Amino acid sequence: MEKFSGKIWVLGDDIDTDIIIPTEYLALKTVKDMAPYAFSPLRPELAAQIQEGDIIVAGKNFGCGSSREQAPEIIKTLGIKCVIAKSFARIFFRNSINNGLLLIENDKLRDVVNEGDEITVTINESIEHNGSQYPITSLPQNLVDIINAGGLVKAMRKLNGLD
Amino acid sequence: MGMTIAEKIIAAAAGAESVKPGDIHTVELDRLMSNDGTTHLTIDMYHQLKNPHIADVNKLVWIVDHNVPCDSVKTAASHKKMRDFAKENGIKFYEGAGVCHQVMIENHVTSGELIFGADSHTCAYGALGAFGTGVGCTDYLYAMVTGHSWLLVPETLKFNLTGKLKEGVYARDLILSIIGMIGANGANYMAMEFSGEGLKTLNMSDRIAICNLCVEAGAKTALMEVDEITLDYLKAHGREPKYSFKSDEDAHFAKVYDIDLSTIKPIVAKPHFVDSVVDAKECVGTHIDEAFLGSCNNGRLEDLRVGAELIKGRKVHPLVRFLVVPASAEVYKQALSEGLIDTFMEAGAIVMNPNCSVCWGSCQGVIGENEVLISTGTRNFKGRAGHKDSFVYLASAATVTASAIKGEIATADMLE
Amino acid sequence: MGSTIIEKIVRNNVGRDVKPGEIVTVNVDRVMIHDIFIPFVASKFEEMGFTKIWDPDKAVLIYDHLVPASQVDDTRHFRIGNEFVEKYGMKNIHRSDGICHQLMTEAGYVKPGDVVFGTDSHTTTYGCVGAFSSGIGYTEMASILGTGTLWIRVPETIKVEITGNLPANVMAKDIILKLIGDLGADGATYKALEFTGDTVEKMSVASRMSMSNMAIEAGAKCALFTPDEKTAEYCEIELTDKERDLVGDADAEYCRVLHYQAEDFVPVMACPSNVDNVKPVAELAGKEIDQVFIGSCTNGRLEDLMAAAEVLKGKHVAPYVKLIVTPASRKIYRQAVENGTMAILAEAGAIITHPSCGLCCGRTGGILTDGETVVATNNRNFLGRMGTSKVGIYLASPKSAAACAAAGKIVVP
Numbered sequence: 001m002e003k004f005s006g007k008i009w010v011l012g013d014d015i016d017t018d019i020i021i022p023t024e025y026l027a028l029k030t031v032k033d034m035a036p037y038a039f040s041p042l043r044p045e046l047a048a049q050i051q052e053g054d055i056i057v058a059g060k061n062f063g064c065g066s067s068r069e070q071a072p073e074i075i076k077t078l079g080i081k082c083v084i085a086k087s088f089a090r091i092f093f094r095n096s097i098n099n100g101l102l103l104i105e106n107d108k109l110r111d112v113v114n115e116g117d118e119i120t121v122t123i124n125e126s127i128e129h130n131g132s133q134y135p136i137t138s139l140p141q142n143l144v145d146i147i148n149a150g151g152l153v154k155a156m157r158k159l160n161g162l163d
Numbered sequence: 164m165g166m167t168i169a170e171k172i173i174a175a176a177a178g179a180e181s182v183k184p185g186d187i188h189t190v191e192l193d194r195l196m197s198n199d200g201t202t203h204l205t206i207d208m209y210h211q212l213k214n215p216h217i218a219d220v221n222k223l224v225w226i227v228d229h230n231v232p233c234d235s236v237k238t239a240a241s242h243k244k245m246r247d248f249a250k251e252n253g254i255k256f257y258e259g260a261g262v263c264h265q266v267m268i269e270n271h272v273t274s275g276e277l278i279f280g281a282d283s284h285t286c287a288y289g290a291l292g293a294f295g296t297g298v299g300c301t302d303y304l305y306a307m308v309t310g311h312s313w314l315l316v317p318e319t320l321k322f323n324l325t326g327k328l329k330e331g332v333y334a335r336d337l338i339l340s341i342i343g344m345i346g347a348n349g350a351n352y353m354a355m356e357f358s359g360e361g362l363k364t365l366n367m368s369d370r371i372a373i374c375n376l377c378v379e380a381g382a383k384t385a386l387m388e389v390d391e392i393t394l395d396y397l398k399a400h401g402r403e404p405k406y407s408f409k410s411d412e413d414a415h416f417a418k419v420y421d422i423d424l425s426t427i428k429p430i431v432a433k434p435h436f437v438d439s440v441v442d443a444k445e446c447v448g449t450h451i452d453e454a455f456l457g458s459c460n461n462g463r464l465e466d467l468r469v470g471a472e473l474i475k476g477r478k479v480h481p482l483v484r485f486l487v488v489p490a491s492a493e494v495y496k497q498a499l500s501e502g503l504i505d506t507f508m509e510a511g512a513i514v515m516n517p518n519c520s521v522c523w524g525s526c527q528g529v530i531g532e533n534e535v536l537i538s539t540g541t542r543n544f545k546g547r548a549g550h551k552d553s554f555v556y557l558a559s560a561a562t563v564t565a566s567a568i569k570g571e572i573a574t575a576d577m578l579e
Numbered sequence: 580m581g582s583t584i585i586e587k588i589v590r591n592n593v594g595r596d597v598k599p600g601e602i603v604t605v606n607v608d609r610v611m612i613h614d615i616f617i618p619f620v621a622s623k624f625e626e627m628g629f630t631k632i633w634d635p636d637k638a639v640l641i642y643d644h645l646v647p648a649s650q651v652d653d654t655r656h657f658r659i660g661n662e663f664v665e666k667y668g669m670k671n672i673h674r675s676d677g678i679c680h681q682l683m684t685e686a687g688y689v690k691p692g693d694v695v696f697g698t699d700s701h702t703t704t705y706g707c708v709g710a711f712s713s714g715i716g717y718t719e720m721a722s723i724l725g726t727g728t729l730w731i732r733v734p735e736t737i738k739v740e741i742t743g744n745l746p747a748n749v750m751a752k753d754i755i756l757k758l759i760g761d762l763g764a765d766g767a768t769y770k771a772l773e774f775t776g777d778t779v780e781k782m783s784v785a786s787r788m789s790m791s792n793m794a795i796e797a798g799a800k801c802a803l804f805t806p807d808e809k810t811a812e813y814c815e816i817e818l819t820d821k822e823r824d825l826v827g828d829a830d831a832e833y834c835r836v837l838h839y840q841a842e843d844f845v846p847v848m849a850c851p852s853n854v855d856n857v858k859p860v861a862e863l864a865g866k867e868i869d870q871v872f873i874g875s876c877t878n879g880r881l882e883d884l885m886a887a888a889e890v891l892k893g894k895h896v897a898p899y900v901k902l903i904v905t906p907a908s909r910k911i912y913r914q915a916v917e918n919g920t921m922a923i924l925a926e927a928g929a930i931i932t933h934p935s936c937g938l939c940c941g942r943t944g945g946i947l948t949d950g951e952t953v954v955a956t957n958n959r960n961f962l963g964r965m966g967t968s969k970v971g972i973y974l975a976s977p978k979s980a981a982a983c984a985a986a987g988k989i990v991v992p
Contacts, residue, residue, distance in 0.1 A: 014764050016959075016961045016962075017700075018961040018964050019962055022941065022963050023615075023644075023942050024235075024941060026942075027655075027656065027942075040963070041962045041967075060765055061764050064764055064798060065700060065961060066714075067616075067698055067699050067700045067702075067716055068616075069716030070619075072716075089765065089768060090768055090798065090800055091700055091715065094716060094719060095716035095718070140602060140732075142602055151718070152627075152718045152719065152722055153623055153718060153721075156627035156628065156629070156721075156726075157626070159627075159628075160629060160725075231930065232901070232937075232943070232944050233945055234942075234944075235943075235946055236947075238946070239948035240949070243869075243951065256899070258901060259901060482661065484648075484674070495931075496922070496925050499916060500922065505913055505916045509913065511675070511909075513646065513647055514912075515647065515932055515933050516931050516932050526649045527647050527649065528648055529647075529648050529651050529654075530648070530651075531651055531652060531653065531654035531655055531658070532651070532652075532655075534654060549651045550651040
């Protein structure tokens, strides 16, 4: 199983899509242009601090709010390897899968970690933090198929005989 | 030696028997208008003064009109600063009531007054025979604190109007023609005075449109003779004239222009200068993306009537965004009761709340890269309505509406 | 074993019985794309290698978030949208007619039993006429445009039964806010809401729309009302037996059932900065406000404007307070002109804008700054939604909002 480690950024409950990327910046031309404004209503300095391979650990209902797909795309663009939350809002969940951003549900981790801690994720198995293991449930097959294809765009390209 | 209207108003405000062009006088101001374009800067400077105070709060009128409703956190902060200061100091304050000059004319200005406005189009007040002139916020602050200011007495250009505008030709075409004739600096530092029999054929809305645009020829102020039309307007709005000046027979004018109104044709000012005027027919067929009917220049009831009459039973071209923005809440209410608003809505126009809108170009209906706007607004400078690489044509309400219907620049007589 | 409304809609769509948790592929009846996302939909669609839309008449493009344009690059979205429509032969496009969700139902694009997806989270709105509608991202929209299908997980259903008569100062908005407060912002995540009871049967389609619109704020995938005569009249159709049958069976299985007595409702507001932070207006009374916003796909309909006008008739907005009214559609604007509502609102000092998303989406339309407070009839009060993160947004019914505008502070209507 794929395994990776990363430094974590800790966020609270109900991190909504307006926090992830305010509407004001949605008409910027590319997701890359928008990325510096990620999380700006809550933590304006955060986007600049995040480094490639970092992990976000949050509370419940992460990504609630609008259907803006820029939200997961921006998180991915910032270099976040995966988001671990107590729960995810459904549109955000679908959008993340379709863009190949890994989401992991776990209701215990958030309450024991501190920002800056390092954790290790073994996909479809568990998360390790300070020697403790937190099991992860695996995704349904149709979602695994999309992720394995490299996201929905690639899956559709395959369907259309392009790749 | 006689005096012009401008000289008489300055003399009265300076307490001098007579004044002549080139003199500098200290004048008492009747009113001080400021809007959200610059008031926040005035307030910042005010707080740096050693002994900040207001000479006469009753002279101040503050109007939020440029970005209404507020379009960004930056303007929200400057509006709040203005609102809080007005509230704290008891300054007459309007927000959302319309474009400042229209609100001033409807509610405050009277003949013979000397008014500073922290906005270049303050010269519009000349329609009521008042000396209105635009100032920067430093001049404004000085006047606000002391109640007076200094003024260089301007030379006056006289426009002697005869005849009558033809059907389908508007005051807007007249003033654009005049600006084209004398050039964008043709009246620099000067007063432009309008009189003659032809003036009697122009209603108050026409007169405001003419005076309002005089700054585009560089004029310090614009003035019209007070007549029955002026007095009727003032009376209807519950005001008395302060003075009803006319120029003396032997007054000195830097130049006198005789203009036969019947010779004026529909005009378009091409990008990017107001004096770049041509016969509207020369622009026919030019692609447009947006059309704007509104502003302190051409957003009054009379202008909306012209547009509504043309568009009734017709539709806005599907690829054109046609913004209709009444100049004030009063205009909106009247247009509502006359059915004009519904006519525009039925035709597919975008009807916005009274404000400066795309004439100011910072928020509502801004145009994008390489886009073309035809507008009844005041200016067509490069980038004025949005993207730095965009184009603005100025024309009358009739030409703008006809163009919105056709999807390209067209004159009203081209509509089937 | 009976079925819930969503189970019936999905069954009718896929042609076999389904149960919650099952993953099925549905045939899509209609899709809605709005201006903010059209550039992304267009580029993903082409990147996926599609060369035609599966059924161009089933796709609707609506410009609403960026009307009128407030930033210089906004009109790029219109240009890309216009090109896309032209290139792929779409006919259903609205460039300045109002908010997408209002137009989808008002212009007859959605019928009971339809399966509809939109690139906006408040697509749940169409449940007001008994359609299964839900928000998706632009990548999925691009794939639907190519294939006409989408996979979904059949949701469990939470039944919400409301009986009795509402107090005069309570609107449908107060009910949905109270429900979201009770459920929590994630209380219905992945689930369908189903509204029943004589209270909702008596409601207008417009009121039902306010409720289905906000279901997403409890995380719901969709929110459904049984189509009835009011629905038929609103949609200008005769209901078929299949449509009449879109009712939750007595023996259907619900994951949760909530019952409310209408008489118990009081005017409420969602306090900063979460929609589920709901309190009775009476507890908030006296708080000074700077602005009121009446509009949005939640509460910008004729009955909402009329309710506000009734409160404001003969009154004036309090000094230094702004009341911004943004009707939900061109049709509503014209109806409000016709019946005198606009004149009353204008006389009261309202700033009446063209129909669009306006302040609700926070790009223009009345942005606020630090320390300011706004009472608004829209659907979200998230941090920074209407300006800086130090703006307090209170979500309320149009009646409550209008009363606050006149008083200059929070008051019970």
